[in-house]
Amino acid sequence: MNAHLSRSGALGGLLVVAVAINLRPILTSIGPLLEEIRNSTGLGYQQAAxxxxxxxxxxxxxxxxxPWLRRWLSEHHGMVAGLAAIALACTWRLxxxxxxxxxxxxxxxxxxVAFxxxxxxxxxxxxxxxxxxxxxxxxxxxLMSGGGIAAVLGPRVAETAGHWQAGLGVWLLPALLALVLWCMARPRSAQERSDPGTGRHFFRSRRAWLLAGYFGLINGGYTSMVAWLPAYYRQIGGSAQGGGELIGFMTLFQVLGALGLPLLLRRLADRRPGLLLALLSQLLGFVGLLLAPSLWSGLWVALIGFGLGAxxxxxxxxxxxxxxxxxxxAGALAAFVQGIGxxxxxxxxxxxxxxxxxSGDFQASWxxxxxxxxxxxxxTLRFSPGGYASAMTTMPSAR
Incomplete structure (x- = not known):
């Protein structure tokens, strides 16, 4: 058995979790402190976006x-550079x-985060x-848990320290921890410069473009909710801490969706039923924000979070x-899909x-x-498992 396979149990899971936790605090720590940031820096809503x-x-x-970066940057060095950049940015924010x-x-x-x-x-x-x-x-x-933790704890850290910069900069600590764990405990196969297939790109594949557009739009609600949900909550009379806790509440249901729905439908080879359920959950949540924004806001946010996570x-x-x-x-395809998405x-x-x-309010946004x-x-109806092979018959190369 290959080294990376033999170590892909508890240790691999720990590394995945430790790294993934760092991929959203840079986004979610902003929203709950947005008014303090705007008042201090003079940023407008569009600039703050x-x-x-x-x-x-x-x-x-x-x-x-x-496909081009992997010619001179290994997986190991890409991970180190990414975690170091996050830690440096958080330090700067202090x-x-x-x-x-x-x-x-x-x-x-x-x-x-991109690396x-x-x-x-x-x-x-x-x-x-x-x-x-x-x-x-x-x-x-x-990944989503890290975002939720940052949204909930960021305002508390800022309040304790007496300035909003602390609520943004404290997230250098998990980045440093993940960097140490990666350097000490990564499977040694991660040092390989590239694998066969990592030089491929998919710019001429129609299915790759469809998957990329789908990924981008299907997850577009997340960045908008992270950016504007706390501001929306404060607009209807809430507090900074309450806005952060609402993001945390959404994140709880994101985690439930990300883990629960794939686990529930794990025996299905067809991902469409799960995706349709997740999208319907989002749809109900956004319709609720449109029609009854202050009546059951927790329910609408929970439905949106569950759908976004799944x-x-x-x-x-x-x-x-x-x-x-x-x-x-497949890894190269995922990179392309995430890139465009x-x-x-x-x-x-x-x-x-x-x-x-x-417009002066968030109804047009919802x-x-x-x-x-x-x-x-x-x-979603187009993604039949029986069509995967024929849809990916063209496999262009970056060379």
């Missing part, structure tokens, strides 16, 4: 370069005071090929299963922020997200 949009755009651009510097730190942290996020699906696919859906659920749940996990699993018998090529996902909070600016979910319900 860059604090979410820029990292997500980085998450899109870097994976698209992966001391900065201007909006421009804060936006620049968001770009730096986004680059770090890691481009590598993780392929790594999970390689370590847990026989339990892919469950492993992707654990990865997704850990969608993220299942859409990545769907992508990897298109090339299940070719793990390296996160560019789309990064644009959505900017659009919803713009709608908030011109309407846009509702229409997006309806469109994705229709697209």
């Amino acid at each position: 860059l604090l979410t949009a820029l990292p997500v755009l980085c998450m899109g651009l870097v994976p698209l370069l992966q 001391f900065l005071h201007s909006g421009t510097a804060l936006i620049a730190s968001a770009a730096l942290a986004g680059l770090g 890691i996020q481009a590598l993780m699906p392929g790594l999970v696919n390689r370590w847990f090929s026989k339990r892919l859906a469950l492993a992707m659920g654990v990865y997704s749940a850990a 969608c993220f996990s299942l859409s990545l699993t769907l992508t990897l299963e298109h090339l299940r018998d070719k793990p390296a090529a 996160f560019i789309i996902t990064g644009i959505i909070p900017y659009l919803t922020g713009w709608l908030r600016d011109i 309407l846009l997200l509702t229409l997006t979910v309806v469109l994705m319900l229709v697209v």
